[in-house]
Amino acid sequence: MSASEQVIQLEKTDPKFVEEIIEYGSKIFGREHMETITACFQCGTCSGSCPSGRRTAYRTRLVMRKALLGLKDEVLSSEELWYCTTCYTCYERCPRGVRTTDIIRVIRNIAAKSGRMKEQHKRVARLLIRFGHAVPITDEFKEIRKALGLSELPPTVHSYPEALDEVRKLIKIMKFDQMVGYQESG
Ligand code: SF4
Ligand code: SF4
Structure with missing residues (x-):
């Protein structure tokens, strides 16, 4: 990817996306649960544990990262978002207590509401x-x-x-x- 493409991507970011995820999920799981997304330090334990990621291009860590960067359209329209089987392995193993699976479920809800359910x-x-x-x-x-x-x-x-x-x-x-x-x- 060229530097100019990266600039375009940054311009497309939505800084309110993380807050939107937290707010949406708070109604279901509570705010504290959802705010754990901000504790992600990109260790990759989730991706390394993910049975879906072993067979597909799906990377849990990337979903968290892109969400935190505000890459809303990219996250919501990604095919891989729907590859999570909700097995909760990453949820159990995350050293930072990020409620990964529930966060993914909330992101899917937002995607579905905007007509992007697979x-x-x-x-x-x-x-x-x-x-x-x-x-x-x-x-x-x-x-x-x-x-x-x-x-x-x-x-x-x-x-x-x-x-x-x-x-x-x-x-x-x-x-x-x-x-x-x-x-x-x-
Ligand atoms: S295991 Fe937790 S802290 Fe590590 S990348 Fe995944 S969500 Fe982030
Ligand atoms: S809950 Fe989803 S993202 Fe997490 S390990 Fe299982 S399939 Fe992968």
Whole structure:
């Protein structure tokens, strides 16, 4: 990257982006939890621990760095942002107590609100609305459950359709169905 390109990048930074992340996440996790992002000292333990990063170009440390630098558009539109599996390994290992996984989840929320949720995630979300599970049970797993002496269906919304109605009501109130393009008949 040339020096002039770096200047252009700096000009595109949004110094309020970190505060936006902290503010947004504070409603869910509390301000203290979110403010841990400012303690990141770029050691890379998170990236080194990340199972997704072993197979993809995703680097947790870079997400933190770019967020702190205010590279809002770059962070929100990055394909890699959606590669985190939310396994919480980095969260457990960060020597500075940065609540990495929750911070990534909040950044994703901001990205989704601005219409940048990846289609693959929308597809999973539609399964959640339709079945109450991101991974609904299959006939194969029903058989396995029976062979293990369990009920055919787990004691979740699969067994309690009225609970699924409640989940759907909440989703509609939040307009999450619209965000992920869910259609009753689709
Ligand atoms: S492990 Fe923690 S301090 Fe180290 S780079 Fe990742 S978030 Fe920053
Ligand atoms: S929570 Fe996400 S970023 Fe952290 S180690 Fe797991 S996959 Fe990687």
